Amino acid sequence: MNHTNPKRLRYHSSIIDVHSLYTGEEFEKLPESKVIFIVDEESDAGVEPILHIKRTVRETGGDYNDKSEIIYINARMKEDTELGRLMHDFHCTKAEDMYSEVLAKRVRVLKETREGVETMCKEMDKIYQVGEESGKEKGKYETAMKLLELGAREDMIAEAVGHSVEEIKRWKNDMKRQ
Template identity: 35%
Template sequence: MDEKTAERMDAIRKFTLMDDTFMTQVFSGDLECTQELLSIILKRQDLKVMKSVTQLTIGNLFGRSVRLDIYANDAAGKQYDIEVQQEDRGAVPERARLNSALLDSRLTTAGEAYTELPETYIIFITANDVLKEGLPVYTIERTVQETGKSFGDRAHIIYVNGSYRGSDEIGQLMHDFNCGDYRKMQNPKIAARVRYFKEEAEGVATMCKTMQVIVDREREDAEIEKGKRIALNLWNGGEHDLDKIARTTELTLEQVREAITEMRSA
């Protein structure tokens, strides 16, 4: 085993489900585990997941795009975005608002009645108690302040406190999300999936490939960010020909527009 492979194997052994690299691999395409996760968080036993994909990018022509950790839908047509966040700043309310808005934009088609917009859930599993009230789960709904009644827009935001360790299902789930040893995990379905990627040859090989893809993507993202900084400098220097900026920076027109929009909103 060469040094690079040994380093990756050591990283895989240390991974927990709070690492989005590992979490997205464990849940990617696994309907049963995704259904188990949602059923526990939402306390629903009637939920049937029909689709589960990870690292889904939703583009935004006029501003910031987002990459969803897990995107899923169920047999009733409800849509889910599940995010794992190690840092509090990655789970601020405005981030949840953006994810909700862009998910809606992806689900909306021209000419469709507003009432046909599907019900959505934005779920953040956070390493810390971001909302700082000591609760295991926080459910955020729009309400009419004067009456206290639900606004009924069917858009839900949920924060799961990853530091919670109660004896209930949420506490057990958060224990498992922070556990690096599948033998000590309490949910058998999730533990079996974690074991596959940590112990079985095929699963370990898949994880190694995924890690390389992520390294390559991070390198590409760094190059894009560098190009955006150059684009901003050109724009601030008086060059307002977007096509020329795109050619100079080797960015797409959309990326150039994103850079300029981010500057204006900063």
């Protein structure tokens, strides 16, 4: 996993956990998690095409039993296995080149029917809008940080970027921790 930072995998796995409980809920309600990362990159020589990553207790070698697992799959694997054929299918642009009939059928619907194309266009529009909003928020944050560095008052910054003074204070505290 030369190109994949283990902390990246840990980070994304933790986000799922954070959103799995409400504030004050018992930790016992945290569900078992198996987070699958399908990564489209060349792997180091000798690295298996699929890795199951679980926490263990170093002193005993036993399973930590926190009910979490990360599964890392190299999408560039070329093996003639069920998983290798699925990774092949993920790279196909045409349904007729796929091994999996179930996946090929869905690709045909999404790419070759009017309803499917309309669905995909709507989904792409949603992705675009989320990206645009995220970019705007990042811009507001960066502007607020620059204004803080220049000594502007928190209330003026809040008005300028359209956020509350409390949010500006939170951003300021986050900046200090970095």
